[in-house]
Amino acid sequence: MNFYDRFILPPLLDFAMRQSQLLxxxxxxxxxxxxxxxxxxxxxxxxxxxxSGDVELVGLDPSEHLLAMARVRAAETRTKVDLLQASAISIPLEDAAVDAVVMTWSLCSIADPLAALAEMRRVLKPGGALFFVEHGLSPEPSVAKWQHRLTPLWRHVAGGCHLDRKVDDLVRGAGFVISELHKDYAQGPRPLTFMYEGRAWAPGKP
Structure with missing residues (x-):
């Protein structure tokens, strides 16, 4: 990991993700x-x-610097939190270990999103839920064209973030069943702001 990714990018990401419209x-x-x-x-x-205050939360992130910020915020809440430095491609939890998975603007930067989603399904209990909001590929060809053009450069300056992933197809491709899905633009440049917000279920496993 280079100097930019270790020391410059984490505070930039924290600042960017504190936009009021994302709340x-x-x-x-x-x-x-x-x-x-x-x-x-x-x-x-x-x-x-x-x-909710009665949640038992496991927070996963590969960045030690972002996790240091999370520890400060965790100390100010009443939620029980266990923070783990790890990749979503190899989640250090047993099978069927959690009731729910939450993912907000994370799938875009994971190197192998299908592998990560398969891991999320593995650690979910049968019938467990995945709650997500992600940005990704627009259905408008003109916007999608720019997303494909910009992604090779954008991912180098934005921590691996891809603008052109079709989130619902990835979630279904990992074996989830989507029960709710809302898609629309947030405020801002269209190549960066097409949102997928939804809920998916992990079907029962044999």
Whole structure:
């Protein structure tokens, strides 16, 4: 990991993700998670104040610097939090270990999103829920064209973030069943702001 990724990018990500317009998306997916919850890409812990107080939370992130910020926020909440430095491609939890998974603007930066989603399904209990809000590929060809053009450069300056992933197809491709899905633009440049907000279920395993 280079100097930019270790020391410059974490505070930039924390600043960018504190946009007020993102709070409504967080409030739509975070408080509904119950039981033992795994948050993928917990980052600097911006979701922590939104969880229900009776949640037992496991927060996963590969960045030690973002996790240091999350620890500060965790100390200010009443949520029980266990923070783990690890990749979503290899989640250090047993099979069927959690009741729910929460993912907010994380899938875009995971190197192998299908492998990560398969890991999320593995650690979910049968019938467990994945709650997500992600940005990704627009259905408008003109916008999608720019997303494909910009992604090779964008991912180098934004921590591996891809603008052109079709989130619902990835979630279904990992074996989830999507029960709720809302897609629309948030405020801002269209190549960066097409949102997928939803809920998916992990079918029972044999």
């Amino acid at each position: 409504a998306y967080r409030q739509a997916v975070v408080p509904v998670a119950r039981g033992r919850v795994l948050e993928i890409g917990i980052g600097s812990g911006l979701n922590l104040p939104i969880y």
